[in-house]
Amino acid sequence: MAQHLPQTERVYFDPPAPAQPQGSWWARYIAQLKGLSPTAHAALEADCRFILNRGLLGIGPPSAGVWPTRARTGLVMGSVQSGKTASMLGVSALALDHEVDILVVLAGTRISLWRQTYERLISQLDAGEGTGRDARRILRPVPEIALSDEQADLQSVYHMAPSPVRRRLTKRQPIIIVAMKQINHLHALARSLRTNVFDTVSELGRPFHMLVLDDEADDGSILDAVVEAGRDPARDDLKQIPRGIANLWEFTDSVPANLFATYIAYTATPQANLLQEDHNPLAPRDFLVSLRTPLDSGHVVDPSNPVGNVTAPRSSTYPEPLGMSAYYTGGEVFYHRSESAGLCSATTGNAEQDLGEAVRAFLVAGAVRLHRSRRLGPHSAIKSTFDTRDEAATATSPPHSMLYHPSASIQDHFRGAEDVLLWAGVADRGEARAMLESGRAGLPGSLVARMRSQEAQWEAWLEWYQSSARGIAGEFNLLSPAPFPDWPTTRHLLETEVIPGTRVAVVNSDPTADDRPEYAPSFDEGTQRWLPAHDLSTIFVSGNVMARGLTLEGLTTALFQRSSPAPFADTQMQMQRWFGYRGAYIELCRVFADRQQLSLFRAYHDIDEAVRIAITENMQAGAPDPAVLQGLGFLATGKIANLNTRPLSPGAKPFVRLVNSGRQPDPNAVLVASLFAGGASSDLVAGNSLRGRILDEPLTLTQAAEVLDGLNFEDYRPGRADNRIAEHWAQVRARVAAAAPLQAGDLYRAPSGMGQDDPVRSDCPYSIPAYMRLWDACLTRSVRGLFVTGQPGVRWSTANLTRKRQTQPRFWVGIRYGGGSPVNSGPLAALPFQIPTTAKCVEGGEMKTEWGSNNPKAGPTGYRGDEFFDYYHHNAPLPPAGGGTAWRPAGSDGLILFYVNEWNVQPHPSIAVGVCLPAGGPEQFAATKASALPI
Known part of the structure; x- marks a missing residue:
């Protein structure tokens, strides 16, 4: 279904082109671009200026007093065959206008790609007559070598005589190098820089800025975490190409102390770049940018004010007034x-x-x-x-x-x-x-x-x-x-x-x-x-x-x-x-x-x-750290070994093993008591035995989430700041909100401590209500990157949302009785029914047993297990035993089951809880590095 834009009338026209400084690199470059609409021109310029201002100059011009390190690394994500090279050359033009001293374009691992990029660079970025071009920069290799079919030794390909280098750099005229991304080329370029350029850089003393643009940066520029495990990151036996690139600016004795570098990886497929370990000096640490493509939807680009678009709202596409012929x-x-x-x-x-x-x-x-x-x-x-x-x-x-x-x-x-x-x-x-x-x-x-x-x-x-x-x-x-x-x-x-x-x-x-x-x-x-x-x-x-x-x-x-x-x-x-x-x-x-x-x-x-x-x-907030997604049937990348998959759903039967100590009254007992004091409930009899109590009316997804968010643990308050799970859920929320705006409030709402927050658990109980809120939000949104639980090959973005709303789960809430003494004090004792306590084993503040025994052979007069507690309340047929899945069938209701537990001689009972979720909800499979801790 087509995405509907806001009902706002817009009139498009061809505005006068903004004035450009005569002789600027940007003016020459933009004059060579043919076939772009005014809107596409504006989007290109806005994106290029964003990369310049937030990437190259994100913390100001390079200076020992401003840059905390002398190298910044970032990544620009484009789309396959969408115009990444146009952006790369545009960023080059703006960088040269802002007095970048050395521009290195890494143009592919094959001669054909290298020449293709070289030809575009000299015809678009370096446009003009030969004498005029030669007077404003040094270009290596020269066209006579780069475009010749004759073999040339690499020393001559990247050779720069020291005298012209000194003259150009003294006048703040740049050196432009188009290098092939092969290790022998990189070594030859590094030797040339050290032999012919860096002495002048040291002599001049002012801050020098080197910009390295890596085209197709996921090809050859990746270090694998597992392959390189156990090796010293400072040694040269790491994968050669990434080290060869970094050696262009690595700060050894031969590299001037006044040289600063910005490395920008350009790629349409950044999975490996984002998943590689930080010991790769090329890993994006300082900024990530996503380029836009023209379609008939998204935030509008203002052709009359591309500079202003740097801080305007962004989306992955922008409306192109020219229509279908200009769409990506x-x-x-x-x-x-x-x-x-x-x-x-x-x-x-x-x-x-x-x-x-x-x-x-x-x-x-x-x-x-x-x-x-x-x-x-x-x-x-x-x-x-x-x-x-x-x-x-x-x-x-x-x-x-x-x-x-x-x-x-x-x-x-x-x-x-x-x-x-x-x-x-x-x-x-x-x-x-x-x-x-x-x-x-x-x-x-x-x-x-x-x-x-x-x-x-x-x-x-x-x-x-x-x-x-x-x-x-x-x-x-x-x-x-x-x-x-x-x-x-x-x-x-x-x-x-x-x-x-x-x-x-x-x-x-x-x-x-x-x-x-x-x-x-x-x-x-x-x-x-x-x-x-x-x-x-x-x-x-x-x-x-x-x-x-x-x-x-x-x-x-x-x-x-x-x-x-x-x-x-x-x-x-x-x-x-x-x-x-x-x-x-x-x-x-x-x-x-x-x-x-x-x-x-x-x-x-x-x-x-x-x-x-x-x-x-x-993008506006610094360097995003997006989850890299994959599916159960495919991996995100083969360039990183031993990837793991982290699902978003808490699973079919998540059990909160975290419990309070019972040394003082459990605040969660107040939560359970308020639920059952405020609503009618009934005894639950199964297998000729009283098994517990259940509310007569179920909760909606959001009501169930509010109940579970009300859980309070004396030793666990992880908060939502500097919390990997919170950041993970914030990314998911951003995707949901991109499909359609959300009301205020996070999906993940873990409480904060009075002082320092507690370390987040991999089985954080507050992830369960976050998932319920996500499910509720997805009922009205075709959210990208999500699959369907129980059907991992089905994408949520193609699901029938009307059907999803009709079959959304409700959650029945019960209390499971045990064989212990009835609760005789506190808010639970005030309820109009007695609650015999359970005696599940607790060690170190965690339940060692969860749902308890499950009897798949239980007949009509038996009791199959606690996870089917609500089925007995409805006299509903139980799912077939041994069905090959732990999920309740899609369209079924869910269950929240509380246990009032009293282990050994603890003074007060403590509350434990298990949740059953049906299939049919949203799911995400995030790839994780081999070294990443589970969350």
């Missing part, structure tokens, strides 16, 4: 909002049939896009040349791509590409492999004849796309859906342009595979003419290399056939390259995967959004 189409669109449009299609399990369906979908979508573009098709473009680069780009159709993910194995990628060609009509596998190795693996002409013989299967896709367009238009309130050609026109374009103009390529780490997609025109030295982009219509077969940084332009179709017995959320989130800005043709997009994989994709998105909300809701 991530998991919210593919897995939530587009359900009626059918963008996700379950595979059949027949590999050849699924491959054929995906290729047909891709080719028909290509014909529709070509018809809309009114440009030269991919087959005609192959034979065309142009006078200028711009002409080559504008005269041809936009790139159109398909991604086929057969498995993680490199050899499976080549075999998968061969399968595509064989399906299309290539004679045998040997011919298909030869075509791939030659780089000219075009679809054969025989596919045209095959299409004509199976025309109904191809035409069906045109009809399905039209149906998707109607679903998208209804969900996003589109007034003018994009046009569709009729089938004869589509067929003609398939025959003459799309099929003959489509090629198959393998992109992976194998040296015989294609290096990377080519979407820019190229210059032919022989003819002195411009050639169109190589990949105007391409089926890419790939694996892990496509899951990190490389972008497939015009991606409409993805076939995901890989599976894993132990999937990792961060790895598989990165594989979803179909995310991006695809709103202009979103109705033509399809993700083909089996039902289990699609369910995992939806769950990954749900918990990803939950982490994003947790960061966003707390």
Whole structure:
């Protein structure tokens, strides 16, 4: 269901661009950004300024008297293919305007990613003519080395002559370095800095600021807690890349005392970064920031005042007035909002049939896009040349791509590409492999004849796309859906342009595979003419290399056939390259995967959004510490060993083992007495014996929570400050409030001590009422990152809330009688019934026995156990014994059962309590580090 915005009319217009200082890095950078709306420009600038002001300069400009340490570390969470590089370059521009002296951009672990980022940096951040650029900074490596196919030794790649360095730094002109995230590159860069730069830094004496931006920071920059256990964190035998990065500024004798560093990790999947141990010098300690993406919901961005947006309310998305064509189409669109449009299609399990369906979908979508573009098709473009680069780009159709993910194995990628060609009509596998190795693996002409013989299967896709367009238009309130050609026109374009103009390529780490997609025109030295982009219509077969940084332009179709017995959320989130800005043709997009994989994709998105909300809701208050979530069927990350899972629910039958000593009257006896004095109650007889007393009317979830929050323990008052459980519940509350505002009050309401609060217990009794309040709040909210107890594969955000409200539990309250003497003093003695005490063993202020015996063989005249106390009151059938679950069935009521206990010779009885919860409530699975103490 679409999220409804407040009923407020807003008028959008194109405001005058704010004046920028002439020659500023930001002004030059923003002038190079094309295709961004005024609102997107404002959101980008606001987020970049937030990172600058709260991250780089969060405690002021670097200075020995201001910074408590000489290095600050933080993390920026983006979304997959959402524009993290634009933010990274924007932060760079603002930092350079604020006189950052040394900028290091760590641009990927592969040459292709390094060059991709380098090219963007020199064309956008370092824009201008060569002489003008050379006069304002030092850039390493120089383009002649970075973009050359010739091998260069690393000493020359990062070499900086001391004299120019001194001149530039004296004039406060920066050094900009784009480094590959490989250990030999990092060592070479560190040597160059120590040899050529740091002497000048020491001589000048003023504070110097180094900014290190780590793109795809969860790739290679993580230290594993278990793998590194037992090693000295100061030694060099820790994982090399993180140590190599930190060595750029580590404060040894060779690093100037006046050098200050800020390290910012950029990633869409921060699970490992947040879970790693603090002995990694790159662990985010000082700030976390979540970037925003454009959609039709969220807090509004004011295009006329981006600077003011730094302190404005934030959400993970912001409304984009331009509409669908400018929306970020991530998991919210593919897995939530587009359900009626059918963008996700379950595979059949027949590999050849699924491959054929995906290729047909891709080719028909290509014909529709070509018809809309009114440009030269991919087959005609192959034979065309142009006078200028711009002409080559504008005269041809936009790139159109398909991604086929057969498995993680490199050899499976080549075999998968061969399968595509064989399906299309290539004679045998040997011919298909030869075509791939030659780089000219075009679809054969025989596919045209095959299409004509199976025309109904191809035409069906045109009809399905039209149906998707109607679903998208209804969900996003589109007034003018994009046009569709009729089938004869589509067929003609398939025959003459799309099929003959489509090629198959393998992109992976194998040296015989294609290096990377080519979407820019190229210059032919022989003819002195411009050639169109190589990949105007391409089926890419790939694996892990496509899951990190490389972008497939015009991606409409993805076939995901890989599976894993132990999937990792961060790895598989990165594989979803179909995310991006695809709103202009979103109705033509399809993700083909089996039902289990699609369910995992939806769950990954749900918990990803939950982490994003947790960061966003707390960004204004410093460095959030969000819970990293996972599911019972998948782990958050494989980069950290021995992760544990901490549920949110207290379980099916939580028993509060904490009791008061009985040395003085138990205040909890007053609580129980007031409950039974204020309401009618009845004896509870089961198995021909009087078992206790029960209130005749049940409590609601919130009433039950208030009762349990009223428990008072003489030696346990943990409070809500500096309390890990309180912080944990505060994060959950923030996610609930993000779905819809909550009334004042925390979910977790533990009492504070008179002085110092007590250490929090892992089985804190105040977590039970916090959970009840959460359940009540979730009855009217589709909260992200939650599953359903008893059904751990079901997400709360997709639950039928009307049904949840109808079946919400009520809680019956009882007192269990024992075989001891009746209570003869205090408020319980004043009740109109006697309460024989129980004699459960107590040691050190804790009950050593809980619910007591359970007799699963008890017949109609027997007593099965205390956890079914209320069932006997209603004469209701008991759940089947040995049902494989401790949970009461969803839709059942719950139970709060008090025990008035008198152990040995304690002067006063003490109150113990057990709670039974039915299934069907909200649940969260938080990942915990191997070293983390249970809470």
